Amino acid sequence: MVLCPCCRSANLVHMHGHIACPHERWQLDVRAEGFTLEHLRQQLAYAYQEHAEARQCPQTVEFRLGEVAPGFLALVAHCSRCQMLHIVA
Numbered sequence: 001m002v003l004c005p006c007c008r009s010a011n012l013v014h015m016h017g018h019i020a021c022p023h024e025r026w027q028l029d030v031r032a033e034g035f036t037l038e039h040l041r042q043q044l045a046y047a048y049q050e051h052a053e054a055r056q057c058p059q060t061v062e063f064r065l066g067e068v069a070p071g072f073l074a075l076v077a078h079c080s081r082c083q084m085l086h087i088v089a
């Protein structure tokens, strides 16, 4: 189980080539990457670690779904304190 990092109130689901949050009803198309929830879990752990250890930032990193290119949604880790912006998936 991977808890949604955006709302932290639902577990993400992986189906039909999409990773989705049943609570907020967004979905990420991951068919091209062959991406799984396990990959996502590792990417999230990396983002947390990168933020806490490499940046030594005490603020909690936040996640949101953002449009990183026209028509292309991605899960983005961001922090307003240290200006981190990292595309997770």
Ligand SMILES: [Zn+2]
Pocket: 004, 005, 006, 007, 008, 009, 010, 021, 022, 023, 024
């Ligand atoms: Zn969510």
Ligand SMILES: [Zn+2]
Pocket: 051, 055, 057, 058, 059, 079, 080, 081, 082, 083, 084
């Ligand atoms: Zn930070």
